[in-house]
Amino acid sequence: MATVGDPGNPSVGVWQVFKTLGTASTNVTLPPDNSTGIYKNCKAAPPSAPSCLTVGGVKDTYGIGEFAVTVSQYVTFLNTADPDGKNLRQLYEDNMNSTVWPQYGPINYASGSGVAPGKHYSVAYPEWAQKPFNFGDFRRGAEFVNSLFNGKVLSKTSSTSGTFKYVTYKVRLSPETERGMYDMSKETPTRTASTGFVLPSNDEWVKAAYYDPKHGGTDSYWVYPTGPFDQPNISVLNPTTGDVTNADKQPLATYNPNDPNSSVDTPGAPAGTAPTWCPSQAGPSCSKIFPADFPPGLNLAPLYMGNVSTVGQTKTPSPWGAYDMGGNVVEHTDSLAPQPPGYHFVRDWRYYHGGVANAPAYQVAIYGFGYFPGDPQLGRIYPWMGFRVGVIGDVK
Structure with missing residues (x-):
């Protein structure tokens, strides 16, 4: 865990690109005049930004994952939480399987009496082992956290790297995932304890990604997790392993700088193409096979341009020493989000943040607050959603 200090730091007002004044087809509007979209407070924001959001202030020191939860870690969790492979809580789905979706399926499932x-x-x-888990949602993230919360801390080690401080926890996971930091029987699960492992809140995530304790940027906040103003360079991936091959091109992130399907591509994006790869074991048809239950008639296949890279290999830290907070997978928080105007879903909406390997730079920026409606039908065809774990209080 990267330690995020400077408790009681100031918040800022931030323009939100989604569900503001965009066209009916995109519902996206970039900040006016190519500005940073960061304001001292929402009163200082342009009147044309009714969705200005106050974010980033956190009263206590806390920890946030140096990396997103990896596929290997999620597999360990699955085998702990569901040792019999019955999948009663839908922690796994068929589209995660490499035979169903060769390019994006990171986890295989085996059944039968011969499986221990x-x-x-x-x-x-x-x-896939050290790639970010890419089929996450709030529920899966919260149950992963509950497994940690109910588990046994075997060791806790402090370390430093340059100016960054870290705490490494080794935890024996618990099979109890329905209750812990989050009571999953509740209609709207929220934190139940002041100490323990958590999904970061929106403020905790934003502070860890963008708040500069050295007060660079705009009112001490960066536009990107990789730097105060300029868009990062684009990862180039080994086409069969997903390892980053251009880590010398700093700052760096795994995102799609010039999305041909985006009508609001971020101005000034660096040259490059969507970073992608396919496992060599999947054969030459890897990128051409899609799940059989894809929604018909929507021609979705051309939209799948980018794939995730090995965690940490971009080597560009946030102001607090966390990696990949821009691009790769969009990350869920535990903060409830108001439903955008015109939406009336029964499900809770939660903020998520960080952009994805498939999306332009505006989604990587501080103003790219997303809303996830908790719809599993959307999640199963969106292989760029993950989460990272946080910690509050003194976990022992």
């Missing part, structure tokens, strides 16, 4: 308890789930190919 706790062995039903496995990393599809070795190349």
Whole structure:
């Protein structure tokens, strides 16, 4: 965990690009006059931005994952939480399987009497082990956190790297996932304790990604997790392993700088193409096979341009020493979001943040607050959603 200090730091007002004044087809509007979209407070924001959001202030020191939760870690969790492989809580789905979706499926499932308890789930190919888990949602993230919360801390080690401070926890996971930091029987699960592992809140996530304790940027906040103003360079990936091959091109992030399907591509994006790869074991048809239950008639296949890179290999830290907070997978928080105007879903909406390997730079920026409506039908065809764990209080 990267330690995020400077408790009681000031918040700022931030323009939100989604569901503001965009066209009916995109519902996206970039900040006016190519500004940073960061304001001292929402009163100082342009009157044309009714959705200005006050974010980033956190009263206490806390920790946030140096990296997003990896495929290997999620597989360990699956085999702990579901040793019999019955998948009663939908922590797994078929589209995660490499035979169903060769390019994006990171986890395989095996059934039958010959499979030992706790062995039903496995990393599809070795190349996936240290990639971010890419089929996350709030529910899966909260149950992962509950497994940590109810588990046994085996060791806790402090370290430093330059100016960054870290705490490494080794935890034996618990099979109890329905209750812990979050009571999943509640209609709207929220934190139940002041100490323990958590999904970061919106403020905690934003502070860890964008708040500069050295007070650079705009009112001490960066536009990107990789720097105060300029868009990062674009990862180039090994086409069969997903490893980053251009880490010398700093700052760097795994995102799609010039999305041909985006009508609001971020002005000034660096040259490059969507970073992608396919496991060599999947063969030459890897990128051409899609799940059979894809929604018909929508021609979705051309939209899948980018794939995730190995965690940490971009080597560009946030102001607090966390990696990949821009691009790769969009990350869920535990903060409830108001439903945008015109939406009346029964499900809770939660903020998520950080952009994805498939999306332009505006989604990587501080103003790219997204809303996830908790719809599992959307999540199953969106292989760029993950989460990272946070910690509050003194966990022992």
